[in-house]
Amino acid sequence: MDLDKYIASGILELYVAGQLSERENREIAALAEAHPRVREEIEAIEATVRGLSSAYAAGRKPDFAPLQSRLAKPSRVRPLWPAYSGWAAAVVVGAASVYFYVQNRDLQSQLQRQELMRGALEEQIANTEDSLKEANRLLEALGERSIQVVPLQGQTVAPEAYARAYWNREDTRLYIDARGLPEPPPGMVYQVWSLTLDPLTPVSLGLLEDFAADADKIFALQNPNASEAFGITLEPAGGSATPTLEQLYTLGTVPS
């Protein structure tokens, strides 16, 4: 090791300042033992800093007596301790027992609440998983090449209403996207009709049951007919044999 270079680096000054890590401190202490030059340099640095510190003391010589009497004080109080410590300990233990009992009770009820909440969350997760599967299945179905999209426009009784039919002729599946329909009044239900136009022949395809409760408002039906148009009417609960044309909400023709 190049001691000159090491000393000139200024690291020993930092050592005296207390700016180094514990590991570095140990290394330098060992180095100082091995090399008198390093030790002498450290001592010279320390002497310089101590000289400067003393100069700041402005000549006041600190007295040991007040320090000594300060240290002696606590020992005078000490004899009282054994007399009270037993009681103090009993009070502390008693208080701690009550505290922990209350804590434990609180934790128990907290745990129960957490258990309940966990059950609810598990159910929610299961439900979400189900509806996700359903949505994916639907998305897949609607994306099939053979599916035909039929827009159903609002009619006189509900000009703002609209719906969409997705019809797969090959496997006869029909999906009705009913998001554009208003919620049916109590005791009423939407009924979907397949129509052939010449002559006008309606065939019921089914009801949009539980409309309000259905989150995505997409309903799966079967349509084996050679439909030329689709219509949706509002009917009394349970549906009707023939459509109530005054309550025709939406209608759309199947593009040929």
Place this chain on the structure above:
Amino acid sequence: MPQTEAADLVGRVQDKDMEAFRELHTRFAENICGAINAVVRDPMLAEELCQDVFVTVWEKAGQYNASKGRVFTWLLNIARNRAIDHLRSRNYKRQKQNLHTENFVDTENEAVELPEESHPLAEKLGLYLQGLTEKCRQIIQLIYFRGYSQKAIAEELDIPLGTVKTRNRDCLGRLRKNMETANGPG
């Protein structure tokens, strides 16, 4: 004082040897009280805080070992913490009173510039610091009495980080020469 001897004293203080403690106090109290006064600038207060430091030493002598550095360094570190704690609580009180708090280094320089000429040791301080640049005085103050890291010093004084260590060495070297001139050789 050789480090081994000082470390022996601390070892005996750990065993609650009052004579060793008195010896340690005799050897270091002036330095430690001075180092505190360099920060708080109030000799009466410095003495009080200095007493706190030695109470800590009495109680915690067992914590000292070579990984803490020199005995002086360990004492200086305790003293610094005590002095700075005090300043912080004082500043805190000041801030609560909505009074202006000055920058530490600025107050520092004023005080270094204005030693109490009447006292022989204050005169000595003037001689020691004679010819040292402003930056040198600040670096020494910050490293030894404030415990600033090299990085903090570089930022505070706006000098490159890599130069702090060697600058400090140069500044202490100049201080050492001044001391030799002031006190005579040896």
